[in-house]
Amino acid sequence: MAQRVTRARVLIEKQLEDDDTFATAQTVYDRLVAKGQHVGAATVYRNLQSMAADGKVDSVRHDGEAFYRLCKDRRHHHHVVCRRCGRAVELEIPGLEQWVGRRACSLGFSDVTHEIDIFGLCAQCRALEADHADGGSAARTQHDDSSAREPKDRTDTHFQQLA
Numbered sequence: 001m002a003q004r005v006t007r008a009r010v011l012i013e014k015q016l017e018d019d020d021t022f023a024t025a026q027t028v029y030d031r032l033v034a035k036g037q038h039v040g041a042a043t044v045y046r047n048l049q050s051m052a053a054d055g056k057v058d059s060v061r062h063d064g065e066a067f068y069r070l071c072k073d074r075r076h077h078h079h080v081v082c083r084r085c086g087r088a089v090e091l092e093i094p095g096l097e098q099w100v101g102r103r104a105c106s107l108g109f110s111d112v113t114h115e116i117d118i119f120g121l122c123a124q125c126r127a128l129e130a131d132h133a134d135g136g137s138a139a140r141t142q143h144d145d146s147s148a149r150e151p152k153d154r155t156d157t158h159f160q161q162l163a
Ligand SMILES: [Zn+2]
Pocket: 082, 083, 084, 085, 086, 087, 121, 122, 123, 124, 125, 126
């Protein structure tokens, strides 16, 4: 059995080593196929799941999907992940581990684990989005000015009602 998984496992590990981003099993499979590797999609899914369960790859969940990455740091750490392209930075959060342990213990919990990952838009994806937003902005300027004032008036009214 171990023999049977070896070739696929080696290909998957190589793919993860070559790619620095968090990717779904489907994306890992697509990238292997694009390189002309013959691996079944189910094999890729199964291997990634068991590698994550064994702590051999990192996985994060976002929008109900699992994303995998072979992090350089094999010790416990956290990530800040781009929700668009999967680019990631490994993080240690000063004092977090001790705080989690103390807090859970004070609430009567033992054998505590945690997964904390931060999601956002990376600088490159942010720049791409800004490029897209630039298209046609000149034509909208007039309209934007008037609509920018309108919500402010509404906010003022709202605060008056609260007061
Ligand atoms: Zn990105």
